[in-house]
Amino acid sequence: FTRSTVPQASVTASLSNGLNKVSAALGLSSSASAFQIPDSQKKTLVIVGSGWGSTGVLQNIDASKYNIVLVSQRDFFLFTPLLPSTPVGTVEHRSIIEPVHNIIKKQGGKIKFYEAEATAVNTTDKTVSIKSVNLAKPQEFDIKYDYLVMGVGAQVTTFGIPGxxxxxxxxxxxxxxxxxxxxxxxxxxxxxxxxxxxxxxxxxxxxxxxxxxxxxxxxxxxxxxxxxxxxxxxxxxxxxxxxxxxxxxxxxxxxxxxxxxxxxxxxxxxxxxxxxxxxxxxxxxxxxxxxxxxxxxxxxxxxxxxxxxxxxxxGNAVRPLTKSIMASVEAQKEARRGLIVNDFLAVEGTQDMWALGDCSATKYAPTAQVALQEGKYLASVFSQLGQVNALEVELKNLEASLKTENDTEKISGLKGEIESKTRTLEKNKLVTPFEYNHQGAMAYIGNERAVFDLALYAKKIYPLSGRTAFVIWMGAYNAMCITARTKTLVAFDWLKTRTFGRDITRE
Ligand code: FAD
Ligand code: NAI
Structure with missing residues (x-):
């Protein structure tokens, strides 16, 4: 990794905004009342989507540093790699989903969740408009964000083929x-x-x-x-x-x-x-x-x-929400496959907005492997940013007490503290760009056989196939299930199918 500062358009811009903007920027727009800001000293981080990318952020972020708001039109994470096994009952539907509530629980309940569709993003006012998906009387309001993570994935493409x-x-x-x-x-x-x-x-x-x-x-x-x-x-x-x-x-x-x-x-x-x-x-x-x-x-x-x-x-097509952002931001006008991001996953032409996974256009394939690694990367960026924000608050408080202090000894102590904290702050502002670690590609091909292009050192590919690859596939996919609960359920389903055959009843 080469260490460098995050470009102006992303992190540093928000850092330099300073604390004076924080209270004004936190919370909901005036028309909204549903979301109460838990802590006005913290920034509000809105994460849209509960797929691979967003879950990577949610599971790994230091949630104590933010007011985190999760908006997703489904209340679960879906383990897509085993989705092709479910229509025929090799694995059951419930075994490949993890309720977002379980993820929130693991984060000490510090995340506010709305089961809602994000219908629009205003990158100038920094608001996300959301609309409930299951309520008989739909609820709609705007959430004002300090930081926004777009992880809405993609939708299926038909290439406009009639029928x-x-x-x-x-x-x-x-x-x-x-x-x-x-x-x-x-x-x-x-x-x-x-x-x-x-x-x-x-x-x-x-x-x-x-x-x-x-x-x-x-x-x-x-x-x-x-x-x-x-x-x-x-x-x-x-x-x-x-x-x-x-x-x-x-x-x-x-x-x-x-x-x-x-x-x-x-x-x-x-x-x-x-x-x-x-x-x-x-x-x-x-x-x-x-x-x-x-x-x-x-x-x-x-x-x-x-x-x-x-x-x-x-394959994939761009979702309408992503398209609407692409159309409204000048730097995104040439975008085709998704939101154009820089090396730090910050969305080009916007402030304090990041995109990851299938809704972003990068040099990587739209896979779960990429989205999850991007999610973990952003979690570390935000954890670091959270420390920067906390330090800024501390510095501001120290500077305020410095101004009112008369005791020379205390003043020099405070000055030393400020200097050392400023150094830490500058160091923490340094973020390395995202780097993807490709581990290979796998696919199940029937009759207990799989193919596996194993990527090793210097990106050399070693092809494996047949039953050996199938056993590795099972192990790898089980390990990829994001929680112990889903790992157990999937393992039991495989055992059940092997022992009793597939259950493809209507229920
Ligand atoms: P998703 O995981 O698609 O998540 C998007 C989230 O955003 C969802 O929670 C959705 O409900 C939510 N959302 C969408 N629009 C809105 C909105 N407007 N408002 C609020 N929420 C919204 N990749 C691999 O690496 N290995 C595999 O084996 C593999 N198998 C796959 C099998 C299948 C059948 C499919 C379809 C894909 C597979 N992939 C695999 C690809 C992988 O699933 C995707 O690359 C990955 O899901 C992308 O993650 P994401 O977070 O960007 O989006
Ligand atoms: P894909 O984009 O990988 O493949 C779609 C295929 O459909 C292409 O080969 C294309 O040539 C073909 N096609 C397009 N239009 C056609 C037409 N009119 N008639 C006939 N063929 C046509 O799409 P897929 O499989 O949905 O995967 C989407 C993404 O998810 C990919 O990035 C993929 O790598 C990832 N994924 C990964 C998996 C894994 O690693 N095991 C499993 C499933 C998906």
């Missing part, structure tokens, strides 16, 4: 998985009543679009369910169900090395997932998917697939 939003299932949020689980159950139920061969074939055709890790992992989990569970309860049906994975590029899992891409595609062939690469979906209706594929001779061919269930996993 996708109306007819496809997604796999981004917990609700998506619940809908998909209900759909799989309904398909099995409906198939008992349909005798017409063509209608059965259509109903039992599952098409997953997008050969990134989400699409690959879900297709693998679905095929596992068919091969390991449905084959025992409905052997005939299990033979009829078809799972296809459609990918526009020549290969799936393009962020992996060649060896693991090949291993994945070979495994898919073995476990009977139909892989359609170089195939771009162009249009979707209630019954069919229109696509164009590139043939071996380079020519393009249009064709259609009749489907029963379409799962769409083609």
């Amino acid at each position: 996708v939003a109306e007819h496809a299932y997604f796999l981004k949020e917990l609700e998506d998985s619940k809908k998909l689980r209900a759909r799989i159950t309904s398909v099995i139920e409906e198939a008992q009543f349909i005798t017409d061969a063509a209608a059965r074939k259509k109903l039992l055709n599952f098409v997953v679009v997008g050969g990134g890790p989400t699409g690959v992992e879900f297709a693998a989990e679905l095929q596992d369910f068919i091969n390991e569970d449905l084959s025992k309860t409905y052997p005939e049906l299990a033979k009829e169900i078809k799972v296809s994975l459609v990918e526009a590029l020549p290969n799936v899992l393009n962020m992996f090395g060649k060896q693991n891409i090949k291993y994945t595609q070979d495994t898919f062939r073995d476990i009977k997932i139909d892989l359609l690469t170089k195939t771009m979906v162009k249009n979707v209706t209630a019954d069919k998917i229109d696509a164009v594929r590139v043939l071996d001779n380079g020519e393009k061919e249009a064709f259609s697939i009749e489907y029963g269930t379409l799962v769409w996993a083609t």
Whole structure:
């Protein structure tokens, strides 16, 4: 790390604002009354979102240094890496969520939580407008912040392809998985009543679009369910169900090395997932998917697939709130993938605002690994900033007593104290830029096999695959579960599935 000061637009700007602004800046705007400032001596830090990035901040920050306000439209953290396991019941929904209340409890209850959507950010007045999400009579008000952390993530993209939003299932949020689980159950139920061969074939055709890790992992989990569970309860049906994975590029899992891409595609062939690469979906209706594929001779061919269930996993799009900030800040006008941040994750063109994870545009991939490390980094920045703020208060008090003091001995003592505290203050203002430590990429590919591009020294990649990689995958994903509670629940689910099979009842 090279040590340097945080640029003017971010931390130092707020530090130099001085304490005279603190009381005015703390708390709610005049129209609001819901949030009472617990401590007017402390700065108000508003964190938007309860995903990987924000949770990294919340779990690691010294919460005693701030009035922390958490705003998220869901009251839990979602462990996304195991989301593809939930629609088929390998792991249960409740096992991969951690209530934000548990995180708050661990921080001594010092965090105020609003289950609400942040609808707007005014970067000039430094306010966040929030709106309750579940109340029959919606509540709306503004919160004035000293510091703001944006961790709202991203939403699924459809690339504006007609029919996708109306007819496809997604796999981004917990609700998506619940809908998909209900759909799989309904398909099995409906198939008992349909005798017409063509209608059965259509109903039992599952098409997953997008050969990134989400699409690959879900297709693998679905095929596992068919091969390991449905084959025992409905052997005939299990033979009829078809799972296809459609990918526009020549290969799936393009962020992996060649060896693991090949291993994945070979495994898919073995476990009977139909892989359609170089195939771009162009249009979707209630019954069919229109696509164009590139043939071996380079020519393009249009064709259609009749489907029963379409799962769409083609990556991320920017959320409306992030877009609105991008549009209102001059320095963000060129932004496309998310908020442009500097090396310290401060949002360019704003004061006292940081962004992390999938809502920011950095040189890193939009992954949980990156967001969590960014969260931990910001927690350390804020803990340091908190010390700076506390020192500023102390200095101000010392200077006030210096002015009223007559005793020369006491005056020289106070001067010494002020000097030493000023030195500490200047030292604490030094923050190192964020540096990402890539540990590798992993994906589950079915039949108790995984691929793992292990990143070691000097960023050299060592590819691992098969059962060994699967065991490492289980260990790593369990270790990544952010609390002992979720680690235990996930481990029990895996044991339960291995012992009794998957439970894919409607409830
Ligand atoms: P999120 O985790 O998406 O959190 C965003 C938060 O903001 C949520 O709490 C949301 O409710 C809240 N929010 C959104 N809008 C608002 C608003 N307007 N107001 C208030 N709150 C709001 N990455 C890996 O590294 N490894 C994996 O194995 C892996 N597996 C994945 C599997 C799936 C199925 C998916 C979809 C993603 C996976 N990822 C994985 C990627 C990873 O989940 C994301 O990169 C990560 O979630 C980004 O974290 P984040 O904090 O930026 O956003
Ligand atoms: P992705 O962006 O990684 O992959 C989407 C895929 O869809 C691409 O390969 C693209 O070529 C394809 N595609 C786009 N439009 C298409 C079309 N019209 N027809 C056919 N194919 C089309 O998206 P994904 O998998 O949702 O992942 C999002 C982010 O989350 C990524 O950064 C990923 O690394 C991360 N993630 C990581 C996981 C892991 O590490 N195991 C698991 C899941 C997600």
